[in-house]
Structures are given as structure tokens and as C-alpha cells.
Amino acid sequence: MRTAILIFEKLTALDAIGPYEVLSAVPGWEVEFVAPEPGPQRTDSGATALVADRGIGEVSTADVVLVPGGEGNRPLLDDDDVLDWLRQIDAGTRLTTSVCTGSLVLGAAGLLRGKRATSHWLFREQLRDFGATPVAERVVEDGKVITAAGVSSGIDMALRLVEKLAGPELAQAVQLGIEYDPEPPFDAGSPEKAPEEIVEAVRSVAAESDAWLGAQR
Amino acid sequence: MRTAILIFEKLTALDAIGPYEVLSAVPGWEVEFVAPEPGPQRTDSGATALVADRGIGEVSTADVVLVPGGEGNRPLLDDDDVLDWLRQIDAGTRLTTSVCTGSLVLGAAGLLRGKRATSHWLFREQLRDFGATPVAERVVEDGKVITAAGVSSGIDMALRLVEKLAGPELAQAVQLGIEYDPEPPFDAGSPEKAPEEIVEAVRSVAAESDAWLGAQR
Numbered sequence: 001m002r003t004a005i006l007i008f009e010k011l012t013a014l015d016a017i018g019p020y021e022v023l024s025a026v027p028g029w030e031v032e033f034v035a036p037e038p039g040p041q042r043t044d045s046g047a048t049a050l051v052a053d054r055g056i057g058e059v060s061t062a063d064v065v066l067v068p069g070g071e072g073n074r075p076l077l078d079d080d081d082v083l084d085w086l087r088q089i090d091a092g093t094r095l096t097t098s099v100c101t102g103s104l105v106l107g108a109a110g111l112l113r114g115k116r117a118t119s120h121w122l123f124r125e126q127l128r129d130f131g132a133t134p135v136a137e138r139v140v141e142d143g144k145v146i147t148a149a150g151v152s153s154g155i156d157m158a159l160r161l162v163e164k165l166a167g168p169e170l171a172q173a174v175q176l177g178i179e180y181d182p183e184p185p186f187d188a189g190s191p192e193k194a195p196e197e198i199v200e201a202v203r204s205v206a207a208e209s210d211a212w213l214g215a216q217r
Numbered sequence: 218m219r220t221a222i223l224i225f226e227k228l229t230a231l232d233a234i235g236p237y238e239v240l241s242a243v244p245g246w247e248v249e250f251v252a253p254e255p256g257p258q259r260t261d262s263g264a265t266a267l268v269a270d271r272g273i274g275e276v277s278t279a280d281v282v283l284v285p286g287g288e289g290n291r292p293l294l295d296d297d298d299v300l301d302w303l304r305q306i307d308a309g310t311r312l313t314t315s316v317c318t319g320s321l322v323l324g325a326a327g328l329l330r331g332k333r334a335t336s337h338w339l340f341r342e343q344l345r346d347f348g349a350t351p352v353a354e355r356v357v358e359d360g361k362v363i364t365a366a367g368v369s370s371g372i373d374m375a376l377r378l379v380e381k382l383a384g385p386e387l388a389q390a391v392q393l394g395i396e397y398d399p400e401p402p403f404d405a406g407s408p409e410k411a412p413e414e415i416v417e418a419v420r421s422v423a424a425e426s427d428a429w430l431g432a433q434r
Contacts, residue, residue: 012238013234013237013238014234014235014237014238014395017230017231017234017235018231018234018235020230020231020262020264020265021229021230021231021368021369024262024264027422030264031262031264032264033264033265040257040266040268045237045241045248047237047241047247047248047249047250047270048237048250048267048268048269048270049257049267049268050265050266050267050268051257051265051266051267051268052265053264053265100396120396121396138398138400139400149396149398150394150395150396151238151394151395151396151397152238152372152395152396152397152399153396153398155369155399155401156399156400156401156402159401159402159403160402163402168403169415169418171402171403172403172405172411172412172415173415173418173419173422175401175402175403175405175406175411176405176406176407176408176411176415176416176419177367177368177419177423178231178367178368178369178406179317179337179338179366179367179368179369179370179406179407180368180369180399180401180406181355181366181370181401181406181407181410182369182372182373182397182399182401182406183355183356183370183373184372184373184376184392184397184398184399185373185376185377185380185388185392186376186385186388186389186392188389188392188393189392189393189396189397189398189399190393190396190398191393193398194389194392194393195389198386198389198390198393199393201386201390202390202393202394205244205390206394
């Protein structure tokens with residue numbers, strides 16, 4: 001089982017590293033990081049970089065492909081090289097997946113047409129632009145496409161992926177191995193649960209810092 | 218608020234990236250990745266690397282220091298340069314923290330003597346070697362030292378750190394920003410909760426692949 005994680009400049013690191021940690025814990029499973037051009041890809045905050053050993057030109061198949069989010073995936077929405085690559089990879093995958101706004105890139109590649117899908121809650125409605133039906137769930141499966149909600153949801157998605165492809169015992173072993181027994185300090189992890197003033201505060205900070213989100217308001 | 222995350226060859230990426238994503242989301246907070254020598258540090262699986270922009274020789278203070286886990290931190294347990302650095306940084310921190318087996322490195326630096334602390338469940342008892350009292354909790358605070366359990370627990374720890382230093386509203390906003398509303402597929406994230414045969418399976422795979430863990434059995 002070989003998973004290709006597409007990374008790029010200004011990605012959100014946890015979107016990629018959450019699922020990577022889960023998938024690479026399965027004995028015999030391989031994960032590789034692939035970027036438009038190989039080499040270090042700076043994260044959105046700029047504090048570090050994740051290294052891609054291979055460029056998209058060097059990888060033509062994968063059992064699973066995963067696209068993370070981050071402001072750096074906006075330019076990919078009309079990058080024909082990347083979108084063609086995704087379509088080519090998708091033709092041979094067992095599962096095609098995304099975390100956070102990675103689903104918008106799958107959408108731009110035409111892979112979500114007529115499908116139920118999710119994304120980071122701030123961007124979920126934009127899935128309609130690609131013919132998808134936005135769903136307010138943490139992990140959404142439609143055929144072989146699995147999309148996950150914002151940032152941290154990739155851990156839940158990847159564990160479900162392991163359950164699906166390798167069985168519940170292995171998924172439980174991986175969950176125990178990464179000691180995933182979450183204790184979030186607040187019940188504030190989704191816009192349905194967080195206090196309204198917190199939701200509005202996050203929405204307005206996001207709109208200010210993200211021109212693309214601001215434009216849709 | 219400046220956090221220094223110590224990274225190294227063969228680290229467990231999620232140990233570092235979980236807290237990084239939380240702490241870098243706080244407006245005005247800065248995170249930097251520091252390694253014994255600057256440059257890319259391969260993760261334990263080898264699939265990618267995290268880049269440290271600075272070496273320990275270039276960083277002499279931080280408000281928060283965080284040490285992640287991974288098999289690559291074993292050589293640090295008797296690396297005087299790293300241990301001296303940690304003691305020096307700790308002298309000026311507001312909080313000194315670890316995720317997973319990072320607590321063993323804090324212990325080796327003498328920073329856990331007489332303190333309650335935690336680690337990945339497989340390694341927790343080894344904290345006694347450093348004069349600490351192991352505690353089976355996800356996040357353990359004792360004075361200014363906060364230690365977290367295995368791998369994924371760094372997210373919970375970092376959110377508590379934000380609550381402590383910046384208040385509950387900001388912590389909730391960050392939790393909502395990274396959409397941390399976990400839905401683990403199984404209730405198997407700790408040895409107390411997972412089925413016994415799963416615990417034994419993980420324990421024996423770990424002992425086989427980790428000479429250091431095997432030696433203590």
C-alpha cells in the first residue's frame with residue numbers, strides 16, 4: 001500500500017503530518033511526499049518546511065493519494081500540471097482523499113462532481129463551485145473519495161482509512177501506538193459547538209488574513 | 218511569546234507538528250524549530266524531513282521549549298551539548314514541555330527530578346530513572362513543566378498551554394481554527410481502554426523494533 005501525499009509551499013503542516021503518522025505506522029505501508037517540484041516546502045506560518053523527495057513528474061501511480069490544505073493550495077486550483085497529475089493518479093487509486101481545503105483542489109481537478117464532500121468549515125460552501133454537495137461531517141466518504149474537515153480531522157480520516165483497507169484490529173493498534181485518546185480542553189472544535197462570539201472572531205480574522213475568503217463574503 | 222521546538226534526526230513528526238500548529242495559530246506567537254545542527258531532520262519512518270532553521274548554538278532563550286519524541290532522541294539522552302542547552306533554555310522559560318518520549322530527554326537533563334510527569338505509555342516507567350514519578354494522564358503539569366503522553370497528545374497539551382498563557386477565549390478560537398473536534402473511530406487510544414490483545418500486540422511489535430524498549434523487558 002503506497003500513499004502519495006501532495007505537498008506544496010505554504011501548506012498547513014498538520015493536515016499532512018496527522019495522516020502521515022497514522023498511515024506510516026501500518027507495517028508494510030509506505031508513504032511518500034510529492035510536490036510540484038521536489039525539495040523543502042515551507043509551511044503556511046513559515047516556521048519550518050516539509051521535504052518532498054519526489055516531484056509530481058516522478059510519481060505516476062499510488063494506492064492512496066492525499067491532498068492537504070493551506071493557503072498555498074490556492075494557486076494549485078488552476079495549475080494544470082498539478083490537476084492533470086491528480087486526475088492521472090486518481091485513475092489508479094483505491095482511495096482519493098483530502099484534508100481541510102485539499103478538497104477544493106480535488107474539486108478543481110473535477111474529482112468531486114456529483115459527490116458529497118467536506119472541507120474546513122470556513123470553506124465548505126465553496127465545494128459547490130466544483131459540483132459537489134458540502135456536508136457538515138468530520139469525514140465524508142462517497143465512493144472511493146474520502147474528504148475530511150479542517151486540519152486535525154486528517155487523523156480521524158486516516159484511522160478510518162486503515163480500518164477500511166487493513167481491518168479494525170490494525171486500526172486500533174495504530175490508534176494505541178499514537179496514543180490517540182483525545183482530551184480537547186473545550187467543546188469548541190466545530191462552529192456548531194463553539195460559542196457564537198468565538199465563531200465570529202475566527203471568521204473575521206480569517207477573512208482579514210485570507211483575501212480569497214474575504215472576497216466571498 | 219517565542220517557542221523553541223527541539224527537533225532531531227528520526228523524530229516522530231506529529232509530536233512536533235501537533236503543538237506547532239496550535240501555537241503558531243496564536244496571533245503574535247512565534248515558533249522556531251531548532252536542532253543540534255540546522256537543516257532537514259528526517260522523521261522516524263524516513264518518508265520526509267522537518268527543517269530546522271537554527272542550531273542550538275544560535276538560540277539561547279525561549280519563553281517555551283518543547284521536546285518531541287521518536288527513536289532519534291535516544292542519542293540525546295547522553296548528548297551533553299543538547300542537555301546543557303536544555304538546562305540553559307529552561308532557566309529562562311515560562312514553560313518547559315515535552316510530548317511522548319521527549320520527557321525522557323527532559324529527565325536526562327535533570328529537569329524532572331522530584332516531579333510528576335508522563336510519556337508515551339510504553340516508556341512511562343522509565344521516567345523513574347530520572348527521579349520523576351510517572352503519571353498515567355494525558356497532560357501532566359508540575360510547576361512550570363508540562364509533559365504530554367504519546368504522539369497525538371501534543372495537540373491537547375498545546376491547547377492547554379494557550380489557555381494558560383493567553384486565556385480560554387484564544388484557546389477556543391485556535392481549537393475551532395484547527396477544527397479539533399475529534400472523532401476517533403475506536404475507544405482504543407490508551408492501554409487502559411484498548412482490548413488487551415491489541416495492547417499486547419503493540420507492546421511486542423515495539424519491543425522487537427526498539428532495542429531500547431526490548432532491553433527493559
